[in-house]
Amino acid sequence: ATPTAIMVGTGRGAAAGILVKNAEALERAERVGVVAVDKTGTLTRGEPEVTDVVAVGIAAGEALRLAAALEQGSEHPLARAVLARAAAAGVAVPAVADFRAIPGQGVTGVVDGRALSLGAADWAAAGAAGDDVRRLQDEGKTVVALAEGGRLLALLAIADPLRPGAVAAVAELQAMGLAVVMLTGDNAATAAAVARAAGIADFRAGILPGDKAAAVNALKGSGRAVAMVGDGINDAPALAAADIGFALGAGSDAAIEAADLTLIGSDLKGVADAIRLSRATLGKIR
Numbered sequence: 001a002t003p004t005a006i007m008v009g010t011g012r013g014a015a016a017g018i019l020v021k022n023a024e025a026l027e028r029a030e031r032v033g034v035v036a037v038d039k040t041g042t043l044t045r046g047e048p049e050v051t052d053v054v055a056v057g058i059a060a061g062e063a064l065r066l067a068a069a070l071e072q073g074s075e076h077p078l079a080r081a082v083l084a085r086a087a088a089a090g091v092a093v094p095a096v097a098d099f100r101a102i103p104g105q106g107v108t109g110v111v112d113g114r115a116l117s118l119g120a121a122d123w124a125a126a127g128a129a130g131d132d133v134r135r136l137q138d139e140g141k142t143v144v145a146l147a148e149g150g151r152l153l154a155l156l157a158i159a160d161p162l163r164p165g166a167v168a169a170v171a172e173l174q175a176m177g178l179a180v181v182m183l184t185g186d187n188a189a190t191a192a193a194v195a196r197a198a199g200i201a202d203f204r205a206g207i208l209p210g211d212k213a214a215a216v217n218a219l220k221g222s223g224r225a226v227a228m229v230g231d232g233i234n235d236a237p238a239l240a241a242a243d244i245g246f247a248l249g250a251g252s253d254a255a256i257e258a259a260d261l262t263l264i265g266s267d268l269k270g271v272a273d274a275i276r277l278s279r280a281t282l283g284k285i286r
């Protein structure tokens with residue numbers, strides 16, 4: 001496209017709530033065939049709340065106290081949810097020793113002299129609580145297990161509602177002939193329930209943080225240009241790998257840095273607007 005076309009596109013983008021960092025990306029938007037969308041914080045609000053505490057070996061209040069102790073050192077949105085629930089319940093959170101965060105999996109540490117872990121719950125490994133894990137995951141909730149060694153102490157279910165406008169934005173992209181694929185580190189059952197609620201048939205679950213960029217590259221293998229929409233630090237490599245990276249305005253600095261376009265107001269509708277703008281502006285002015 002001519003510099004004029006790009007300037008006009010950039011100006012109209014700003015008017016539509018899209019901050020264009022890389023004008024050539026706006027040009028490439030015209031060719032996009034697949035839109036990959038991160039789940040947590042992008043399709044969803046990223047403000048998860050603990051909805052259920054299923055105590056297995058210990059009282060629910062004790063489970064919350066130990067879980068909160070483990071999450072003190074984590075910056076994960078799930079950690080914020082656990083700490084908020086503990087604060088709301090007036091639980092005094094003890095210190096944690098030997099804290100470790102394992103990206104895409106969970107946290108471990110020693111609390112009250114007990115070696116504990118908190119991370120993705122596996123229904124098959126949850127024994128008698130397996131049915132609870134599945135039921136909660138089918139509700140679209142992320143279920144984490146508090147365990148001591150191999151012994152399950154409690155399950156915490158965490159819900160993160162879809163962003164307002166997410167369903168409409170997905171439908172709009174699909175109506176434009178684009179394939180929408182959801183990417184998440186969360187488990188397959190929770191991912192399936194969230195994707196269904198969002199109107200997305202195709203999703204990749206259980207993607208470790210370091211593998212999101214590879215998932216984007218795999219989508220590119222189909223020969224179609226791929227856009228990626230994300231918010232988190234973990235999304236930065238995937239945003240850079242995509243033909244066009246869209247970051248949410250409310251997203252992490254790393255995501256905004258790696259992206260070509262930023263959605264002001266974190267409105268997913270901006271993705272469809274940008275692609276439509278690219279098609280219209282470049283088609284007309286070129």
Ligand code: ADP
Pocket residue numbers: 039040071074075076078079102103104105106107118119120121142143144183184185186187207208209
């Ligand atoms: P997403 O891509 O959905 O943002 P992540 O890759 O960050 O998810 O994490 C994947 C899964 O690992 C989470 O759904 C959760 O089960 C587990 N997990 C990661 N970090 C934590 C944590 N701090 N506390 C509890 N569970 C965690």
Ligand code: MG
Pocket residue numbers: 038039040041042230231232235
């Ligand atoms: Mg995210």
